[in-house]
Amino acid sequence: SPPQDVRPRKQRLLVVANRLPVSATRMADDAWHLEISVGGLVSALLGVKEFDARWIGWAGVHVPDESGQKALTEALAKKRCIPVFLDEDTVHQYYNGYCNNVLWPLFHYLGLPQEDRLSTTRSFQSQFDAYKRANHMFADVVNEHYEEGDVVWCHDYHLMFLPKCLKEHNSKMKVGWFLHTPFPSSEIHRMLPSRSDLLRSVLAADLVGFHTYDYARHFVSACTRILGLEGTPEGVEDQGRLTRVAAFPIGIDSDRFIRALELPKVKESMKDLKERFAGRKLMLGVDRLDMIKGIPQKILAFEAFLEENPQWREKVVLLQIAVPTRTDVPEYQKLTSQVHEIVGRINGKFGTLTSVPIHHLDRSLDFTALCALYAVTDVALVTSLRDGMNLVSYEFVACQAAKKGVLILSEFAGAAQSLGAGALLVNPWNISDVATSIRYALNMSEDEREKRFHHNFMHVTTHTSQEWAATFVSYSLAKNISHAESRWC
Numbered sequence: 001s002p003p004q005d006v007r008p009r010k011q012r013l014l015v016v017a018n019r020l021p022v023s024a025t026r027m028a029d030d031a032w033h034l035e036i037s038v039g040g041l042v043s044a045l046l047g048v049k050e051f052d053a054r055w056i057g058w059a060g061v062h063v064p065d066e067s068g069q070k071a072l073t074e075a076l077a078k079k080r081c082i083p084v085f086l087d088e089d090t091v092h093q094y095y096n097g098y099c100n101n102v103l104w105p106l107f108h109y110l111g112l113p114q115e116d117r118l119s120t121t122r123s124f125q126s127q128f129d130a131y132k133r134a135n136h137m138f139a140d141v142v143n144e145h146y147e148e149g150d151v152v153w154c155h156d157y158h159l160m161f162l163p164k165c166l167k168e169h170n171s172k173m174k175v176g177w178f179l180h181t182p183f184p185s186s187e188i189h190r191m192l193p194s195r196s197d198l199l200r201s202v203l204a205a206d207l208v209g210f211h212t213y214d215y216a217r218h219f220v221s222a223c224t225r226i227l228g229l230e231g232t233p234e235g236v237e238d239q240g241r242l243t244r245v246a247a248f249p250i251g252i253d254s255d256r257f258i259r260a261l262e263l264p265k266v267k268e269s270m271k272d273l274k275e276r277f278a279g280r281k282l283m284l285g286v287d288r289l290d291m292i293k294g295i296p297q298k299i300l301a302f303e304a305f306l307e308e309n310p311q312w313r314e315k316v317v318l319l320q321i322a323v324p325t326r327t328d329v330p331e332y333q334k335l336t337s338q339v340h341e342i343v344g345r346i347n348g349k350f351g352t353l354t355s356v357p358i359h360h361l362d363r364s365l366d367f368t369a370l371c372a373l374y375a376v377t378d379v380a381l382v383t384s385l386r387d388g389m390n391l392v393s394y395e396f397v398a399c400q401a402a403k404k405g406v407l408i409l410s411e412f413a414g415a416a417q418s419l420g421a422g423a424l425l426v427n428p429w430n431i432s433d434v435a436t437s438i439r440y441a442l443n444m445s446e447d448e449r450e451k452r453f454h455h456n457f458m459h460v461t462t463h464t465s466q467e468w469a470a471t472f473v474s475y476s477l478a479k480n481i482s483h484a485e486s487r488w489c
Protein backbone atom coordinates (compact mmCIF):
# COMPACT_ATOMS: atom_id res chain seq x y z
CA SER A 1 0.00 0.00 0.00
CA PRO A 2 1.24 3.54 -0.70
CA PRO A 3 3.00 5.41 2.11
CA GLN A 4 0.72 7.38 4.40
CA ASP A 5 1.36 10.83 2.89
CA VAL A 6 0.53 9.91 -0.74
CA ARG A 7 -2.59 7.94 0.09
CA PRO A 8 -5.62 9.91 -1.19
CA ARG A 9 -7.38 11.70 1.63
CA LYS A 10 -10.76 10.26 2.41
CA GLN A 11 -13.67 12.62 1.85
CA ARG A 12 -14.56 14.26 5.16
CA LEU A 13 -18.18 13.86 6.12
CA LEU A 14 -20.15 15.48 8.91
CA VAL A 15 -23.15 13.29 9.60
CA VAL A 16 -25.75 15.26 11.56
CA ALA A 17 -28.67 13.38 13.08
CA ASN A 18 -30.84 14.02 16.11
CA ARG A 19 -29.58 10.86 17.77
CA LEU A 20 -25.93 9.85 17.92
CA PRO A 21 -25.18 6.20 17.10
CA VAL A 22 -24.32 5.76 20.77
CA SER A 23 -26.51 6.67 23.73
CA ALA A 24 -24.87 7.75 26.96
CA THR A 25 -25.71 6.87 30.56
CA ARG A 26 -24.04 8.53 33.55
CA MET A 27 -22.75 6.05 36.13
CA ALA A 28 -22.65 6.56 39.92
CA ASP A 29 -18.94 7.54 39.73
CA ASP A 30 -19.74 10.15 36.99
CA ALA A 31 -18.08 8.04 34.29
CA TRP A 32 -20.03 7.67 31.03
CA HIS A 33 -21.29 4.35 29.71
CA LEU A 34 -21.88 4.32 25.94
CA GLU A 35 -24.18 1.90 24.14
CA ILE A 36 -25.24 1.57 20.50
CA SER A 37 -28.59 3.34 19.90
CA VAL A 38 -31.59 1.57 18.40
CA GLY A 39 -33.30 2.44 15.10
CA GLY A 40 -33.08 2.17 11.33
CA LEU A 41 -30.95 5.27 10.82
CA VAL A 42 -28.25 4.13 13.24
CA SER A 43 -28.32 0.59 11.95
CA ALA A 44 -27.67 1.82 8.39
CA LEU A 45 -25.07 4.43 9.17
CA LEU A 46 -22.98 2.05 11.25
CA GLY A 47 -22.01 0.42 7.97
CA VAL A 48 -20.64 3.61 6.41
CA LYS A 49 -16.88 3.20 6.50
CA GLU A 50 -15.35 4.71 3.39
CA PHE A 51 -15.48 8.30 4.59
CA ASP A 52 -13.60 10.22 7.18
CA ALA A 53 -16.85 10.69 9.07
CA ARG A 54 -17.74 12.48 12.26
CA TRP A 55 -21.14 12.35 13.87
CA ILE A 56 -22.93 15.28 15.39
CA GLY A 57 -26.05 14.68 17.48
CA TRP A 58 -27.82 14.44 20.79
CA ALA A 59 -26.58 11.72 23.16
CA GLY A 60 -30.11 11.13 24.50
CA VAL A 61 -29.32 12.43 27.96
CA HIS A 62 -29.68 15.68 29.91
CA VAL A 63 -26.30 16.97 31.14
CA PRO A 64 -26.79 20.26 33.01
CA ASP A 65 -23.27 20.63 34.47
CA GLU A 66 -20.19 21.78 32.60
CA SER A 67 -17.89 19.08 34.02
CA GLY A 68 -20.36 16.37 32.92
CA GLN A 69 -20.54 17.90 29.43
CA LYS A 70 -16.75 18.01 29.21
CA ALA A 71 -16.37 14.37 30.29
CA LEU A 72 -19.06 13.19 27.90
CA THR A 73 -17.55 15.17 25.01
CA GLU A 74 -14.21 13.44 25.66
CA ALA A 75 -15.76 9.96 25.92
CA LEU A 76 -17.69 10.49 22.68
CA ALA A 77 -14.67 11.86 20.81
CA LYS A 78 -13.16 8.35 20.97
CA LYS A 79 -16.14 7.16 18.91
CA ARG A 80 -15.80 10.13 16.52
CA CYS A 81 -19.01 11.58 17.92
CA ILE A 82 -19.68 15.21 18.82
CA PRO A 83 -22.55 15.92 21.20
CA VAL A 84 -25.21 18.61 20.96
CA PHE A 85 -26.47 19.41 24.46
CA LEU A 86 -30.19 20.10 24.64
CA ASP A 87 -31.88 21.36 27.79
CA GLU A 88 -34.91 19.54 29.21
CA ASP A 89 -37.52 22.00 28.02
CA THR A 90 -36.14 21.91 24.47
CA VAL A 91 -36.15 18.11 24.48
CA HIS A 92 -39.74 18.14 25.69
CA GLN A 93 -41.01 20.61 23.10
CA TYR A 94 -38.72 19.79 20.18
CA TYR A 95 -38.19 16.02 20.47
CA ASN A 96 -41.26 14.74 22.39
CA GLY A 97 -43.45 17.50 21.00
CA TYR A 98 -42.83 18.71 17.48
CA CYS A 99 -40.79 15.74 16.21
CA ASN A 100 -42.58 12.81 17.75
CA ASN A 101 -46.07 14.09 18.41
CA VAL A 102 -46.50 16.17 15.23
CA LEU A 103 -44.12 15.34 12.36
CA TRP A 104 -43.70 11.61 13.00
CA PRO A 105 -47.45 10.73 13.08
CA LEU A 106 -48.20 13.11 10.20
CA PHE A 107 -45.50 11.70 7.93
CA HIS A 108 -46.84 8.20 8.67
CA TYR A 109 -50.41 9.20 7.74
CA LEU A 110 -51.66 9.13 11.33
CA GLY A 111 -52.80 12.77 11.23
CA LEU A 112 -52.09 15.72 13.47
CA PRO A 113 -52.60 15.66 17.24
CA GLN A 114 -56.04 16.74 18.45
CA GLU A 115 -56.35 19.29 21.23
CA ASP A 116 -56.00 16.72 24.03
CA ARG A 117 -52.74 15.42 22.59
CA LEU A 118 -51.45 18.93 22.00
CA SER A 119 -52.11 20.24 25.49
CA THR A 120 -49.54 17.84 26.92
CA THR A 121 -46.84 19.27 24.69
CA ARG A 122 -48.15 22.83 24.32
CA SER A 123 -49.17 24.68 21.17
CA PHE A 124 -47.92 24.08 17.64
CA GLN A 125 -46.28 27.47 17.59
CA SER A 126 -44.30 27.05 20.80
CA GLN A 127 -43.25 23.54 19.72
CA PHE A 128 -42.21 24.82 16.33
CA ASP A 129 -40.22 27.62 17.96
CA ALA A 130 -38.42 25.00 20.08
CA TYR A 131 -37.83 22.94 16.92
CA LYS A 132 -36.18 25.91 15.20
CA ARG A 133 -34.18 26.70 18.34
CA ALA A 134 -32.93 23.11 18.51
CA ASN A 135 -32.01 23.11 14.81
CA HIS A 136 -29.99 26.30 15.40
CA MET A 137 -28.15 24.54 18.23
CA PHE A 138 -27.23 21.71 15.86
CA ALA A 139 -26.12 24.29 13.28
CA ASP A 140 -23.81 25.99 15.80
CA VAL A 141 -22.02 22.70 16.48
CA VAL A 142 -21.72 21.95 12.74
CA ASN A 143 -20.29 25.42 12.08
CA GLU A 144 -17.76 24.95 14.84
CA HIS A 145 -16.44 21.67 13.36
CA TYR A 146 -16.84 22.37 9.65
CA GLU A 147 -13.74 22.46 7.43
CA GLU A 148 -13.74 23.61 3.82
CA GLY A 149 -14.54 20.73 1.48
CA ASP A 150 -16.61 18.80 4.01
CA VAL A 151 -19.92 17.33 2.98
CA VAL A 152 -22.55 17.99 5.65
CA TRP A 153 -25.21 15.30 5.60
CA CYS A 154 -28.32 16.15 7.64
CA HIS A 155 -30.69 13.37 8.55
CA ASP A 156 -34.35 12.99 9.12
CA TYR A 157 -37.47 14.86 10.14
CA HIS A 158 -35.85 16.27 13.29
CA LEU A 159 -33.56 18.48 11.24
CA MET A 160 -35.66 19.92 8.42
CA PHE A 161 -34.70 23.42 9.47
CA LEU A 162 -30.99 22.70 9.51
CA PRO A 163 -30.12 23.12 5.78
CA LYS A 164 -31.44 26.71 5.90
CA CYS A 165 -29.51 27.54 9.10
CA LEU A 166 -26.30 26.15 7.59
CA LYS A 167 -26.61 27.85 4.21
CA GLU A 168 -27.43 31.20 5.80
CA HIS A 169 -24.16 30.96 7.69
CA ASN A 170 -22.06 29.68 4.77
CA SER A 171 -23.63 29.49 1.32
CA LYS A 172 -20.66 27.48 -0.04
CA MET A 173 -21.16 24.56 2.33
CA LYS A 174 -22.21 21.33 0.55
CA VAL A 175 -25.38 20.33 2.33
CA GLY A 176 -27.41 17.17 1.80
CA TRP A 177 -30.59 16.21 3.62
CA PHE A 178 -32.05 12.71 3.75
CA LEU A 179 -35.44 11.66 5.12
CA HIS A 180 -35.67 8.24 6.78
CA THR A 181 -39.46 8.27 7.08
CA PRO A 182 -42.02 8.38 4.30
CA PHE A 183 -42.70 11.81 2.84
CA PRO A 184 -46.50 11.80 2.69
CA SER A 185 -48.80 12.88 -0.11
CA SER A 186 -48.91 16.69 -0.47
CA GLU A 187 -52.55 16.50 0.67
CA ILE A 188 -51.31 15.27 4.06
CA HIS A 189 -48.30 17.58 4.27
CA ARG A 190 -50.46 20.65 3.61
CA MET A 191 -52.29 20.09 6.92
CA LEU A 192 -49.18 21.15 8.82
CA PRO A 193 -49.34 24.76 10.06
CA SER A 194 -45.62 25.21 9.35
CA ARG A 195 -45.78 23.40 5.98
CA SER A 196 -44.17 26.17 3.90
CA ASP A 197 -41.39 27.07 6.35
CA LEU A 198 -40.28 23.45 6.51
CA LEU A 199 -40.32 22.93 2.74
CA ARG A 200 -38.36 26.13 2.15
CA SER A 201 -35.72 25.21 4.72
CA VAL A 202 -35.22 21.76 3.23
CA LEU A 203 -34.91 23.34 -0.22
CA ALA A 204 -31.89 25.29 1.01
CA ALA A 205 -29.96 21.98 0.76
CA ASP A 206 -28.09 21.09 -2.46
CA LEU A 207 -29.43 17.54 -2.51
CA VAL A 208 -32.57 16.10 -0.92
CA GLY A 209 -32.90 12.32 -0.69
CA PHE A 210 -35.66 9.83 0.06
CA HIS A 211 -35.93 6.04 0.28
CA THR A 212 -38.38 5.65 -2.61
CA TYR A 213 -39.46 7.40 -5.82
CA ASP A 214 -42.93 7.88 -4.35
CA TYR A 215 -41.64 9.85 -1.37
CA ALA A 216 -39.52 12.01 -3.71
CA ARG A 217 -42.53 12.55 -5.97
CA HIS A 218 -44.69 13.58 -2.98
CA PHE A 219 -42.04 16.07 -1.87
CA VAL A 220 -41.79 17.66 -5.31
CA SER A 221 -45.61 17.85 -5.50
CA ALA A 222 -45.72 19.54 -2.09
CA CYS A 223 -43.22 22.15 -3.34
CA THR A 224 -45.16 22.80 -6.52
CA ARG A 225 -48.64 22.81 -4.95
CA ILE A 226 -47.91 24.52 -1.65
CA LEU A 227 -45.05 26.84 -2.61
CA GLY A 228 -45.98 27.28 -6.28
CA LEU A 229 -42.42 26.35 -7.38
CA GLU A 230 -41.42 24.49 -10.47
CA GLY A 231 -40.71 20.75 -10.39
CA THR A 232 -38.11 19.62 -12.95
CA PRO A 233 -36.78 16.13 -13.72
CA GLU A 234 -33.80 16.93 -11.44
CA GLY A 235 -35.69 18.40 -8.53
CA VAL A 236 -37.23 21.73 -7.58
CA GLU A 237 -36.32 25.10 -9.03
CA ASP A 238 -36.76 28.44 -7.27
CA GLN A 239 -35.69 31.63 -9.06
CA GLY A 240 -32.99 29.87 -11.04
CA ARG A 241 -31.62 27.86 -8.10
CA LEU A 242 -32.04 24.09 -8.32
CA THR A 243 -32.36 21.75 -5.34
CA ARG A 244 -31.76 18.26 -6.60
CA VAL A 245 -34.22 15.61 -5.39
CA ALA A 246 -33.60 11.88 -5.77
CA ALA A 247 -34.40 8.44 -4.38
CA PHE A 248 -31.57 6.62 -2.59
CA PRO A 249 -32.96 3.38 -1.12
CA ILE A 250 -31.01 2.54 2.03
CA GLY A 251 -29.52 -0.89 2.81
CA ILE A 252 -27.67 -2.61 5.66
CA ASP A 253 -24.10 -3.75 6.25
CA SER A 254 -25.12 -7.30 5.25
CA ASP A 255 -21.60 -8.75 5.73
CA ARG A 256 -21.70 -7.82 9.40
CA PHE A 257 -24.76 -10.05 9.86
CA ILE A 258 -23.46 -12.87 7.68
CA ARG A 259 -20.13 -12.91 9.52
CA ALA A 260 -21.85 -12.85 12.91
CA LEU A 261 -23.50 -16.20 12.15
CA GLU A 262 -20.05 -17.82 12.33
CA LEU A 263 -19.35 -16.56 15.86
CA PRO A 264 -19.33 -19.33 18.51
CA LYS A 265 -21.57 -17.18 20.72
CA VAL A 266 -24.20 -16.91 17.98
CA LYS A 267 -23.99 -20.61 17.12
CA GLU A 268 -24.49 -21.50 20.75
CA SER A 269 -27.48 -19.26 21.12
CA MET A 270 -28.98 -20.70 17.90
CA LYS A 271 -28.61 -24.16 19.39
CA ASP A 272 -30.35 -23.04 22.61
CA LEU A 273 -33.19 -21.47 20.69
CA LYS A 274 -33.68 -24.57 18.54
CA GLU A 275 -33.89 -26.76 21.65
CA ARG A 276 -36.18 -24.33 23.38
CA PHE A 277 -38.68 -24.21 20.49
CA ALA A 278 -38.19 -27.79 19.26
CA GLY A 279 -41.24 -29.19 17.48
CA ARG A 280 -42.68 -25.71 16.88
CA LYS A 281 -42.37 -23.23 14.05
CA LEU A 282 -40.96 -19.91 15.15
CA MET A 283 -42.49 -16.66 13.96
CA LEU A 284 -40.67 -13.44 14.78
CA GLY A 285 -41.46 -9.74 15.09
CA VAL A 286 -38.76 -7.19 15.94
CA ASP A 287 -39.95 -3.58 16.22
CA ARG A 288 -39.53 -0.45 18.22
CA LEU A 289 -42.76 -0.22 20.24
CA ASP A 290 -44.22 2.42 17.95
CA MET A 291 -47.76 2.84 16.61
CA ILE A 292 -46.48 2.89 13.03
CA LYS A 293 -45.18 -0.67 13.41
CA GLY A 294 -48.70 -2.16 13.56
CA ILE A 295 -47.90 -4.44 16.52
CA PRO A 296 -51.52 -4.75 17.77
CA GLN A 297 -52.70 -5.54 14.23
CA LYS A 298 -49.98 -8.19 13.88
CA ILE A 299 -50.92 -9.89 17.13
CA LEU A 300 -54.61 -9.79 16.23
CA ALA A 301 -53.79 -11.43 12.89
CA PHE A 302 -51.89 -14.16 14.76
CA GLU A 303 -54.95 -14.63 16.95
CA ALA A 304 -57.18 -14.93 13.87
CA PHE A 305 -54.75 -17.50 12.45
CA LEU A 306 -54.88 -19.61 15.65
CA GLU A 307 -58.65 -19.27 15.72
CA GLU A 308 -59.05 -20.56 12.16
CA ASN A 309 -56.29 -23.20 12.27
CA PRO A 310 -56.66 -25.21 15.49
CA GLN A 311 -54.21 -27.83 14.16
CA TRP A 312 -51.41 -25.24 14.47
CA ARG A 313 -52.15 -24.10 18.01
CA GLU A 314 -49.39 -25.95 19.83
CA LYS A 315 -47.08 -26.09 16.85
CA VAL A 316 -46.25 -22.44 16.38
CA VAL A 317 -45.02 -19.62 18.57
CA LEU A 318 -44.83 -15.89 17.92
CA LEU A 319 -41.86 -14.17 19.51
CA GLN A 320 -42.37 -10.41 19.52
CA ILE A 321 -39.46 -8.19 20.54
CA ALA A 322 -40.86 -4.72 21.20
CA VAL A 323 -38.10 -2.25 21.99
CA PRO A 324 -39.36 0.60 24.22
CA THR A 325 -38.99 3.98 22.57
CA ARG A 326 -40.04 7.62 23.15
CA THR A 327 -41.48 6.60 26.51
CA ASP A 328 -42.24 10.20 27.56
CA VAL A 329 -44.80 10.61 24.77
CA PRO A 330 -48.31 9.64 26.05
CA GLU A 331 -49.30 7.90 22.78
CA TYR A 332 -46.41 5.47 23.23
CA GLN A 333 -47.37 4.78 26.85
CA LYS A 334 -50.93 3.95 25.76
CA LEU A 335 -49.64 1.62 23.07
CA THR A 336 -47.57 -0.35 25.60
CA SER A 337 -50.64 -1.05 27.76
CA GLN A 338 -52.73 -1.88 24.71
CA VAL A 339 -50.20 -4.44 23.44
CA HIS A 340 -49.83 -6.03 26.89
CA GLU A 341 -53.59 -6.34 27.19
CA ILE A 342 -53.94 -8.08 23.80
CA VAL A 343 -51.01 -10.44 24.40
CA GLY A 344 -52.38 -11.40 27.85
CA ARG A 345 -55.83 -12.07 26.45
CA ILE A 346 -54.56 -14.29 23.60
CA ASN A 347 -52.16 -16.23 25.81
CA GLY A 348 -55.03 -16.77 28.27
CA LYS A 349 -57.22 -18.00 25.45
CA PHE A 350 -54.82 -20.33 23.60
CA GLY A 351 -52.14 -21.13 26.20
CA THR A 352 -51.91 -24.60 27.72
CA LEU A 353 -49.94 -25.99 30.65
CA THR A 354 -47.06 -26.71 28.30
CA SER A 355 -47.22 -23.97 25.67
CA VAL A 356 -47.70 -20.22 25.40
CA PRO A 357 -48.49 -18.94 21.89
CA ILE A 358 -46.97 -15.42 22.21
CA HIS A 359 -43.67 -14.54 23.86
CA HIS A 360 -43.58 -10.80 24.17
CA LEU A 361 -40.42 -8.99 25.30
CA ASP A 362 -40.38 -5.26 26.05
CA ARG A 363 -36.67 -4.83 25.54
CA SER A 364 -33.91 -4.78 22.98
CA LEU A 365 -31.57 -7.71 22.33
CA ASP A 366 -27.87 -7.41 21.77
CA PHE A 367 -26.54 -7.87 18.26
CA THR A 368 -25.46 -11.50 18.64
CA ALA A 369 -28.75 -12.60 20.26
CA LEU A 370 -30.65 -10.85 17.48
CA CYS A 371 -28.64 -12.56 14.72
CA ALA A 372 -29.23 -15.97 16.31
CA LEU A 373 -32.93 -15.28 16.50
CA TYR A 374 -33.14 -14.13 12.88
CA ALA A 375 -31.27 -17.25 11.78
CA VAL A 376 -33.60 -19.79 13.49
CA THR A 377 -36.85 -18.04 12.56
CA ASP A 378 -39.26 -19.72 10.13
CA VAL A 379 -41.45 -16.71 9.37
CA ALA A 380 -40.72 -13.03 10.05
CA LEU A 381 -43.65 -10.64 10.35
CA VAL A 382 -43.07 -6.99 9.44
CA THR A 383 -46.51 -5.40 9.43
CA SER A 384 -45.85 -1.65 9.67
CA LEU A 385 -48.83 0.60 8.97
CA ARG A 386 -46.30 2.90 7.27
CA ASP A 387 -42.51 2.72 7.39
CA GLY A 388 -39.82 4.71 5.61
CA MET A 389 -37.89 1.57 4.64
CA ASN A 390 -37.77 -0.99 7.49
CA LEU A 391 -34.37 -2.55 7.89
CA VAL A 392 -35.49 -5.39 10.16
CA SER A 393 -36.74 -7.06 6.98
CA TYR A 394 -33.24 -6.69 5.47
CA GLU A 395 -31.52 -7.99 8.60
CA PHE A 396 -33.77 -11.05 8.69
CA VAL A 397 -33.00 -11.89 5.05
CA ALA A 398 -29.24 -11.46 5.62
CA CYS A 399 -29.34 -14.14 8.36
CA GLN A 400 -31.45 -16.71 6.50
CA ALA A 401 -29.00 -18.32 4.04
CA ALA A 402 -29.36 -21.70 5.75
CA LYS A 403 -33.03 -21.71 6.66
CA LYS A 404 -34.62 -19.74 3.80
CA GLY A 405 -37.52 -18.63 5.93
CA VAL A 406 -40.45 -16.55 4.73
CA LEU A 407 -40.80 -12.79 5.08
CA ILE A 408 -44.33 -11.43 5.49
CA LEU A 409 -44.03 -7.74 4.69
CA SER A 410 -46.38 -4.78 4.80
CA GLU A 411 -47.03 -3.18 1.44
CA PHE A 412 -46.76 0.18 3.28
CA ALA A 413 -43.09 -0.27 4.19
CA GLY A 414 -40.56 1.23 1.77
CA ALA A 415 -38.92 -2.23 1.73
CA ALA A 416 -41.97 -3.58 -0.14
CA GLN A 417 -40.55 -1.89 -3.24
CA SER A 418 -37.24 -3.74 -3.01
CA LEU A 419 -38.17 -7.05 -1.32
CA GLY A 420 -41.69 -7.30 -2.74
CA ALA A 421 -40.87 -10.08 -5.21
CA GLY A 422 -39.45 -12.35 -2.49
CA ALA A 423 -41.76 -11.49 0.40
CA LEU A 424 -45.45 -12.17 0.92
CA LEU A 425 -46.91 -8.67 0.77
CA VAL A 426 -49.86 -7.87 3.01
CA ASN A 427 -52.13 -4.99 3.92
CA PRO A 428 -51.58 -4.90 7.71
CA TRP A 429 -55.04 -3.39 8.27
CA ASN A 430 -56.63 -6.48 6.75
CA ILE A 431 -56.34 -8.88 9.68
CA SER A 432 -57.80 -11.87 7.83
CA ASP A 433 -55.47 -11.28 4.85
CA VAL A 434 -52.47 -11.38 7.21
CA ALA A 435 -53.83 -14.51 8.93
CA THR A 436 -54.14 -16.21 5.52
CA SER A 437 -50.57 -15.20 4.66
CA ILE A 438 -49.34 -16.72 7.94
CA ARG A 439 -50.93 -20.04 7.00
CA TYR A 440 -49.49 -19.82 3.48
CA ALA A 441 -46.02 -19.02 4.82
CA LEU A 442 -46.03 -21.92 7.28
CA ASN A 443 -47.09 -24.35 4.53
CA MET A 444 -44.88 -22.97 1.77
CA SER A 445 -42.91 -25.55 -0.25
CA GLU A 446 -39.14 -25.60 0.04
CA ASP A 447 -38.85 -24.82 -3.64
CA GLU A 448 -40.92 -21.65 -3.38
CA ARG A 449 -39.11 -20.57 -0.21
CA GLU A 450 -35.76 -20.95 -1.97
CA LYS A 451 -36.80 -18.90 -4.96
CA ARG A 452 -38.24 -16.11 -2.86
CA PHE A 453 -35.27 -16.08 -0.50
CA HIS A 454 -32.76 -15.99 -3.33
CA HIS A 455 -34.35 -12.88 -4.81
CA ASN A 456 -34.27 -11.03 -1.49
CA PHE A 457 -30.80 -12.20 -0.46
CA MET A 458 -29.37 -10.95 -3.77
CA HIS A 459 -30.95 -7.57 -3.17
CA VAL A 460 -29.88 -7.23 0.46
CA THR A 461 -26.28 -8.22 -0.21
CA THR A 462 -25.86 -5.97 -3.24
CA HIS A 463 -27.71 -2.83 -2.03
CA THR A 464 -25.78 -2.13 1.13
CA SER A 465 -25.54 0.85 3.43
CA GLN A 466 -22.00 1.49 2.14
CA GLU A 467 -23.28 1.76 -1.42
CA TRP A 468 -26.19 3.94 -0.30
CA ALA A 469 -23.95 6.41 1.51
CA ALA A 470 -21.34 6.48 -1.27
CA THR A 471 -24.02 7.25 -3.87
CA PHE A 472 -25.58 10.00 -1.77
CA VAL A 473 -22.26 11.66 -1.01
CA SER A 474 -21.05 11.49 -4.61
CA TYR A 475 -24.33 13.06 -5.75
CA SER A 476 -23.80 15.79 -3.14
CA LEU A 477 -20.40 16.55 -4.63
CA ALA A 478 -21.45 16.32 -8.28
CA LYS A 479 -22.00 19.70 -9.95
CA ASN A 480 -24.71 18.70 -12.42
CA ILE A 481 -26.76 15.58 -12.85
CA SER A 482 -27.98 14.98 -16.37
CA HIS A 483 -31.66 14.26 -17.06
CA ALA A 484 -30.73 10.69 -17.92
CA GLU A 485 -29.23 10.16 -14.47
CA SER A 486 -31.99 11.89 -12.59
CA ARG A 487 -33.59 9.30 -10.38
CA TRP A 488 -36.72 10.54 -8.78
CA CYS A 489 -39.15 10.68 -11.66
Ligand code: G6P
Residues within 6 Å of the ligand: 019, 038, 039, 040, 041, 042, 156, 180, 181, 325, 326
Ligand atom coordinates in the same frame (compact mmCIF):
# COMPACT_ATOMS: atom_id res chain seq x y z
C1 G6P B 1 -36.57 6.08 13.23
C2 G6P B 1 -36.12 7.47 12.85
C3 G6P B 1 -34.74 7.76 13.44
C4 G6P B 1 -34.76 7.52 14.93
C5 G6P B 1 -35.22 6.10 15.23
C6 G6P B 1 -35.32 5.82 16.73
O1 G6P B 1 -35.78 5.10 12.62
O2 G6P B 1 -36.11 7.60 11.44
O3 G6P B 1 -34.36 9.08 13.18
O4 G6P B 1 -33.48 7.73 15.50
O5 G6P B 1 -36.51 5.92 14.65
O6 G6P B 1 -36.14 6.74 17.37
P1 G6P B 1 -35.61 7.70 18.51
O7 G6P B 1 -36.73 8.70 18.72
O8 G6P B 1 -35.39 6.81 19.68
O9 G6P B 1 -34.35 8.34 18.05
